Amino acid sequence: MDVGRHPKIKLLAYSEIEEITGYIGNFHVKVRKKARYVDEIACTACGECVKVCPVVKPDEHQLGLATRKAIYIPFAQAVPASYLIDMEDCLGNNPIACGACAEVCDPRAIDYDQKDEILELDVGVAIVATGMDVCDPTILDEYRYTKYENVITSWEFEILTGPGYVTRGELLRPTDRKVPKSIAFVQCVGSRAERRGNPYCSNICCMNTIKDTLYLKEHHPEIDCTVFYMDIRAFGKGYEELYKRSKEVGVKYIRGIPGDIVEDRKTRNLVLTVENTTTGKIQRHEFEMVVLSIGVIPRPDTETVQRLLTLSKAADGFLMETHYQLNPIDAPTGGVFLAGCCESPKDIKASVIQASGAASRAETLLSAGKVKVEAITSEVIPDLCKACGICVDVCPYGSITVDRKAKTPASIVEAACKGCGTCGAECRFDALRMRHFTDDQIIAMIDAMFEERPEEKVCIFACNWCSYGGADLAGLSRMQYPPSGRVIRTMCSGRVAEKFVWHAFRKGAPVVLISGCHFADCHYIDANRWTQKRVEKLWDKMEQKGIRPERLQLEWISAAEAVKWTRVMHAVEELRKTVTREEIEETMRILSEEKGK
Amino acid sequence: MAEEVTFKCLRCGYTYKGTYDRKVPEERECPKCGSNSVRPLPKGKGD
Ligand code: SF4
Ligand code: SF4
Ligand SMILES: [Zn+2]
Numbered sequence: 001m002d003v004g005r006h007p008k009i010k011l012l013a014y015s016e017i018e019e020i021t022g023y024i025g026n027f028h029v030k031v032r033k034k035a036r037y038v039d040e041i042a043c044t045a046c047g048e049c050v051k052v053c054p055v056v057k058p059d060e061h062q063l064g065l066a067t068r069k070a071i072y073i074p075f076a077q078a079v080p081a082s083y084l085i086d087m088e089d090c091l092g093n094n095p096i097a098c099g100a101c102a103e104v105c106d107p108r109a110i111d112y113d114q115k116d117e118i119l120e121l122d123v124g125v126a127i128v129a130t131g132m133d134v135c136d137p138t139i140l141d142e143y144r145y146t147k148y149e150n151v152i153t154s155w156e157f158e159i160l161t162g163p164g165y166v167t168r169g170e171l172l173r174p175t176d177r178k179v180p181k182s183i184a185f186v187q188c189v190g191s192r193a194e195r196r197g198n199p200y201c202s203n204i205c206c207m208n209t210i211k212d213t214l215y216l217k218e219h220h221p222e223i224d225c226t227v228f229y230m231d232i233r234a235f236g237k238g239y240e241e242l243y244k245r246s247k248e249v250g251v252k253y254i255r256g257i258p259g260d261i262v263e264d265r266k267t268r269n270l271v272l273t274v275e276n277t278t279t280g281k282i283q284r285h286e287f288e289m290v291v292l293s294i295g296v297i298p299r300p301d302t303e304t305v306q307r308l309l310t311l312s313k314a315a316d317g318f319l320m321e322t323h324y325q326l327n328p329i330d331a332p333t334g335g336v337f338l339a340g341c342c343e344s345p346k347d348i349k350a351s352v353i354q355a356s357g358a359a360s361r362a363e364t365l366l367s368a369g370k371v372k373v374e375a376i377t378s379e380v381i382p383d384l385c386k387a388c389g390i391c392v393d394v395c396p397y398g399s400i401t402v403d404r405k406a407k408t409p410a411s412i413v414e415a416a417c418k419g420c421g422t423c424g425a426e427c428r429f430d431a432l433r434m435r436h437f438t439d440d441q442i443i444a445m446i447d448a449m450f451e452e453r454p455e456e457k458v459c460i461f462a463c464n465w466c467s468y469g470g471a472d473l474a475g476l477s478r479m480q481y482p483p484s485g486r487v488i489r490t491m492c493s494g495r496v497a498e499k500f501v502w503h504a505f506r507k508g509a510p511v512v513l514i515s516g517c518h519f520a521d522c523h524y525i526d527a528n529r530w531t532q533k534r535v536e537k538l539w540d541k542m543e544q545k546g547i548r549p550e551r552l553q554l555e556w557i558s559a560a561e562a563v564k565w566t567r568v569m570h571a572v573e574e575l576r577k578t579v580t581r582e583e584i585e586e587t588m589r590i591l592s593e594e595k596g597k
Numbered sequence: 598m599a600e601e602v603t604f605k606c607l608r609c610g611y612t613y614k615g616t617y618d619r620k621v622p623e624e625r626e627c628p629k630c631g632s633n634s635v636r637p638l639p640k641g642k643g644d
Binding site for chain 2: 518519520529532533536539540549550552553554555556568571575
């Protein structure tokens with residue numbers, strides 16, 4: 001509401017972003033403002049139109065538990081407080097088939113001829129706060145959701161007990177419209193599951209259930225409430241107190257997730273079979289209603305948002321922040337910030353904190369009017385550039401432009417470059433220089449590495465964000481692994497150019513390992529896809545030259561995978577032992593002769 | 598375009614058939630040893 005009234009905030013409700021171009025400080029956004037067919041300024045929200053509209057439709061906002069008309073306000077607190085016509089539901093505007101709403105609208109707000117508008121905006125920053133969705137419990141058929149009417153989801157519970165619902169907040173059992181005498185809440189539906197559902201904890205369901213039980217007990221202390229859970233996660237400020245209070249008012253907590261729900265045909269009551277993991281006994285409990293505490297999932301249109309703003313998605317499908325601890329608000333694309341559940345499941349408080357952080361990060365940038373660019377960026381050496389455009393194709397951030405026809409050298413928007421180094425690795429003409437990770441610097445490290453006893457060393461390229469972090473954690477955790485690995489850190493595995501690998505083999509490397517982030521974790525959106533493509537080409541070329549492709553290894557190791565790092569170190573050491581001095585010398589000879597040609 | 602190829606694990610040597618699309622890279626893991634050093638063999642090499 002405050003946002004709607006704020007003189008400096010322009011709210012474009014019922015609108016969709018179609019295109020975003022540009023970069024930090026200079027985004028250009030195309031927005032489709034959809035036709036409402038109601039003048040939002042003239043509409044007084046008197047509701048006369050609704051009374052006469054003959055079309056009745058399920059109300060999406062109330063999950064179809066209530067109905068709406070073709071002309072409607074999406075939900076009670078919607079901003080602007082103005083009606084709109086869903087033209088797909090309306091009997092028709094061309095020609096006007098009904099016109100009932102226009103006849104009764106005193107302020108003459110109905111406009112059947114309204115058209116979608118395309119707005120073009122220039123903005124400096126963007127905040128993504130697209131929210132989340134909930135998981136579909138029908139994937140767990142043992143709960144018979146949709147088969148038994150008295151099995152509902154926590155979201156439906158919210159609607160049925162909401163003030164906007166026809167019962168004005170009174171929870172009634174769907175099959176007999178009576179206040180239920182007993183209710184079971186089943187936790188972790190679709191969450192913390194390896195096979196059906198999602199492996200992560202949805203973060204909000206425990207506290208949501210505790211809140212629901214307190215609500216019920218306040219209005220109907222006689223209702224018997226039982227919560228079936230794996231473990232209750234009440235870790236926020238005041239949450240443990242709420243959990244205790246719910247137990248004090250008589251809510252029962254049984255540790256164990258029901259394996260089956262069966263309905264008694266006569267009473268329509270539900271019998272839950274559960275292994276009580278505290279007692280180790282199989283139990284049966286009967287309830288009049290069951291509420292499934294459903295987990296949180298990324299919105300289905302996350303991919304569209306990801307594409308519009310060139311963002312990264314984590315393995316769980318939520319949008320990825322630059323760094324989960326040190327930079328949890330910034331998206332990898334400069335000038336884009338994340339707030340709320342689009343980034344990970346979180347409660348209202350955490351969403352407000354992140355949104356406030358995003359707003360102040362945005363404000364800091366806008367008020368400064370300039371940005372500090374990364375120290376590690378790429379730079380074009382115009383004299384060497386042949387305007388082939390390969391760098392344009394590989395840059396995950398679209399930071400490079402080149403006019404291939406006019407053969408004008410590439411140019412980099414430094415404010416948009418994140419310094420992954422992929423362009424530098426792919427340019428065949430050495431026309432790109434990566435600041436702080438130049439070819440000369442990396443070649444010098446390889447030279448130093450193999451100055452003495454090269455046959456005893458494994459050359460490892462590890463990316464800064466994941467693999468190097470995994471190595472660090474292995475060290476911190478005192479994990480034991482062979483000391484033969486010598487690490488060269490690059491920001492992204494995408495920086496590891498073919499020539500570095502050849503140089504290492506030419507200098508006597510028995511084995512080279514390139515390691516980076518898992519695909520879903522790439523901190524440079526998709527730069528590590530280029531790593532894999534490059535390694536595949538290298539394997540083919542090695543084979544053609546008579547060098548065993550096995551000697552070049554590729555591994556994806558996250559910052560949490562210290563165990564994998566250790567395992568890989570053992571594996572490459574075993575591999576190193578299979579490479580004889582003769583084999584190394586033969587490789588050195590092949591590559592040196594080739595270089596000499 | 599996706600094509601049927603033989604993948605070879607360059608750590609344990611295990612080979613298996615699968616689809617491969619050079620344009621749509623996918624993270625690969627050897628089903629036997631878990632290594633990511635899985636090479637799509639050039640046509641004619643793995644058949
Ligand atoms: S890849 Fe190299 S040569 Fe080609 S356009 Fe980019 S900088 Fe120029
Ligand atoms: S370093 Fe990475 S982000 Fe920067 S221009 Fe090159 S490819 Fe793009
Ligand atoms: Zn293997």
